[in-house]
Amino acid sequence: MASAYHIKKRLRDGSVLLIDKLNKAGEGNTAKSAGMFRSFFYSRTNFYLADSSIEFYRHIEKSGFNLGMRWIGYLWLFGESQFKRIELALRKMEERGGLFTVYDKEELRDKLKVNIEAAESDVGKVMNLANIENGLFVPKAGKIDVEKLVEFYETEFRRMGGKVVYGAKVDRIVVEPKISLEIPGEPYFWQDCTVKGVRVHGRIIEAKKIIIATGVWSSELLDPIGVDSYSKPKKRQIFVIRADKNRLRELLYVDGFNRYNCMPFTILPEPRIYIRPDIDEETFWIAYADDFNRSFKLEEDPQPEENYYRYGIYPVLTAYFPQFIDSYPINAWAGLYAINTIDHQPVIFEENNLIVVGAASGSGIMKADSLGRIVAAVYFEEEEAELYGNRRFNVSDLGIKKRRVEREIFVI
Amino acid sequence: MASAYHIKKRLRDGSVLLIDKLNKAGEGNTAKSAGMFRSFFYSRTNFYLADSSIEFYRHIEKSGFNLGMRWIGYLWLFGESQFKRIELALRKMEERGGLFTVYDKEELRDKLKVNIEAAESDVGKVMNLANIENGLFVPKAGKIDVEKLVEFYETEFRRMGGKVVYGAKVDRIVVEPKISLEIPGEPYFWQDCTVKGVRVHGRIIEAKKIIIATGVWSSELLDPIGVDSYSKPKKRQIFVIRADKNRLRELLYVDGFNRYNCMPFTILPEPRIYIRPDIDEETFWIAYADDFNRSFKLEEDPQPEENYYRYGIYPVLTAYFPQFIDSYPINAWAGLYAINTIDHQPVIFEENNLIVVGAASGSGIMKADSLGRIVAAVYFEEEEAELYGNRRFNVSDLGIKKRRVEREIFVI
Known part of the structure; x- marks a missing residue:
């Protein structure tokens, strides 16, 4: 939606059509996201993409x-x-203007009633937990309502004359020779060819350029034409705990971190389970991004696993935050990350007149605006994109051939 | 087989078991390969891997x-x-000791009876052919009998006490917690886990380390445990033309390029169709590695396509080499390349006690010995491998996290 918006904004009279197989934009994995954002990355690539997007939002x-x-x-x-x-990296980030506060363990214990000695218990030993020594608080970060974000782009896109078609599943990308010779099985490799359009319900929709921004479904569309999406799908689960006990409400409404007097988005030491407080609905969203032994698998309707909370998350969560003892999910769902397994950063490239954007590896929403602007720059064949706040970004940095991304240190 | 050989050679008394789902080693895509090798690459990574292997052979x-x-x-x-x-690159390669001869178009025309003005004809214009200006001949290159190469490694591997099991399809890689707590659905992410072995016909075969060297089938095994193979399968076809006409026999037995007085392995200008002469069986093997619009697809038994020769290869081939007019394949087959779409070079890494080697992108045979030695170095937890000829190679250069490969210029 961000790509469509930024192309349409610059195209003015040109027509842009957005096709989605679902009945609304943002109903796929966007809707299942935790919707968190932060402008705090070691990697300059990540920082520029996220910070500019967040400032635009x-x-x-x-x-x-x-x-x-x-x-x-x-x-x-x-x-x-x-x-x-991470201390050395932190010092560098401070020099670059990154804002943060370091808390010591006693402050954390007093504020959050977190168990700073989780490693000492029998359970803690079995699970290789760590005693908490410090907390790193980053203020330029938070949550965003992803549906409203999609709605913003859609409203503006339509207002400018952009068209949308929902419930329209693309069967395949249509490649044709620029000059047809009516040979059976065209195009052959010696023919200049072009991506003519996409086939939807048996009908071909033609376009000058085609943008594939389909997240984990990219491979299904791109594999048949021999283009890599540079991403693999992996399930991510979110479990919702209601703040229905006093001790949980106290945790939710902890003072001093932010203007809402709300618990910050909190990430445990290894294993890096996160707790996302929600004062609007008085819940905590709990999740963990497991890696090794979690399959790469494309599923239309991935399901959360009860045992994943019960035996995976619960014992670790309660070892650090005993407030969650006897609390079980009132709701849960699962989505898919489109993971770039090389460097975990997004990929944008053009091949013939096909533009691919994706592999955002779980941070697509917080980078969406920047990615949309870079896609528009690719569309207009520019070497540099201008991100929000007049920041210039080399388009080829997110491509494959001249890829240049800085490695990230803060991975959650 | 090369990995098994090099590990066994260094393990001495330790036991190494090689498992293959087919009934013999090298019966998969190895058997379908053109079996060509060259020690002429711009990329030092490619050069070291290939040159050391070739010298070992x-x-x-x-x-x-x-x-x-x-x-x-x-x-x-x-x-x-x-x-x-490529002239600048050639000069650099010459400085590094690369041997080659540059022929001018008249010499090529006189020796090979090649049409150096293919671009002039109507057909040439339609197909965007080029007039030939130069030929670059590289002597340290040729073909190898892949079955014999596999036989060498297998014979030696068995002689040293290595064991093989054929016709044994691995259903899956078995991951288990190091310490089982008998929790349903183990291992959980907070448990240290290990690759215990592989399941074959319902039975688990345990091993201290598991090496996955299964080419295009790697993803099938690795996706379920959430490890990327960094490769995608793409079909490659070979068509065999018999040298049954005088003009074809003259081309096959051309003087002056090599000691066999045989046509060299010849690669046409764009599109880079290749001609692999075979004086043992008096044939030419013809192929073209198409890229865009050729699907990534795993097939157990990929088939060559008659139209691919007839409409794809034939018109280009005959425009440059009219000797092939009216010649059609007496045989054809297809295999799959395991393509690393990032840099087209092999990948070797370890995750837990699982070692993955693959993504050789079509040059696995000419690099097999070096790759086997690097796998053995990973097995023995060494930072450097010693390739044949005492050449040292940084193991992490072919890994993911610290990957350092030089881009290739000579891609055919």
């Missing part, structure tokens, strides 16, 4: 379109050795 | 084990602008 809200942004901040909890490993 | 032959190596050389044909683009 802030600007949209200031213009009067509510995106439900809540600047609750991120709080990473660290064990002693973990924290030592 | 030469050494094996000198030791009395016939590998059917024929040093017929490679001949790339170039149009004027194409040749200009």
Whole structure:
């Protein structure tokens, strides 16, 4: 939707058609996302993409379109050795202007009633938990209402004359020779060919350029034409706990971290389970992004696993935050990340007149605006994109041939 | 097989078991390969991997084990602008000791009776062919009998006490917690886990380390445990033309390129169709590696396409080499390349006690010995591998996290 918006905005009279197989934009994995954002990355690539997008979203809200942004901040909890490993990186980020506060363990214990000695218990030993030494709080971070964000782009896209077709599944991308010779099985490799359009319900919709921004479904469309999506799908699950006990309400409404007096988005030490507080609905969303042994698998309707909470998350969560003892999910769902397994950063490239954007690896929403602007720059065959806030970005940095992304240190 | 051989050679008393779902080693895509090798690459990564392997194969032959190596050389044909683009790279390769001869178009016409003005004809214009300006001949290159190469490794592997099991399809890789707590659905993400072994016909075969060297089938095994193979399968077809006409026999037995007085392995200008002469069976093997619009697809039994030769290869081939007019395949087959779409070079890494080697992108045979030695180095947890000829190679260069491969310019 962000790509469609930014292309249409610059095309003016040209026509842009957005096709979605679902009945509404943002109903796929966007709707299943935790909708978190942060402008705090070691990798300059990540930082530029996220920070510019977040600033644009802030600007949209200031213009009067509510995106439900809540600047609750991120709080990473660290064990002693973990924290030592990031100290040098932190110092560099500080020099670049990154804002953060380091809390010591006593402050964390007093504020959050977190168990800073989780490693000492029998359970903690079995699970290789860490004693908490420090907390890193980052204020320029929070959550956003993803549906409203999609709605903003859609409203503006339509207002400018952009067209949408929902419930329209693309069967395949149509490749044809530029000059047909009516040979059976065209195009052959010696023919200049072009991506003519897409086939939807047996009918071919033609376009000058085709943008594939279909997340985990990209491979299904791209594999048949021999183009890599550079991403693999992996299930991610979110479990919702209601703040229905006093001790949970106290945790939810903890003072001093942000203007809402709300618990920040909190990430445990290894294993990096996260807790996303929601003061609007008085719940906590709990999740963990497991890696090794979690299959790469494309599913139309991935399901959360009860045992994943019960035996995976619960014992770790309650070892650090005993407030969650005896609390079980009132709701849960699962979505798919489109993971770039090489460097976990997005990919944008053009091949013939096909533009591919994706592989955002779980941080697509917080980078969506920047990615949309870069896609528009590719569309207009520009070497540089201008992100929000007049920041210039080399389009080829997110491509494959001249890819240049900085490795990330803060991975959650 | 090369990995098994090199691990076994160094393990001595330790036991190494090789499992293959087919009834013999090398019966998969190895058997379908053109079996070509060259020690001429711009990329130092490619050069070291190939040159060391080729020198080892030469050494094996000198030791009395016939590998059917024929040093017929490679001949790339170039149009004027194409040749200009590689001249600087060629000069650098010459400085590094690369041996080659540049032929001019008249010499090529006189020797090979090649049509150096293919671009002029109507057909040539339609197909965007180039007039030939130069030929680049590389002598340290040729073909090898892949079955004999596999036989060498297998014989030696068995002689040292290595065991093989054929006709044994691995259903899945078995991951287990290091310490089982008998929780349903183990292992959970907070458990240290290990690759215990593989399941074959319902039975688990355990091993200290597991090496996955299954080419295009790697993703089938690795996706379920959430590990990327960094490769995608793409069909490649070979068509066999008998040298049954005088003009074809004259081309096959052309003088002056090599000691066999045989046509070199010849690569046409764009589209880079190749001609692999075979004086043993008096045939030419013809192929073209199509890219865009050729699907990524895993097939157990990929088939060659008659129209691919008739409408794809034939018109281009005969425009440059009219000797092939009215010649059609007496045989054809198809295999799958395991393509690394990022940099087209092999990948070797370990995750837990699982070692993955693959993504050789069509040059696995000419690099097999080096890859086997690097896998053995990973097995023994060494940072450097020693390739044949005492060449040191950084193991992490072919990994993912610290990957460092030089881009290739000579891609055919």
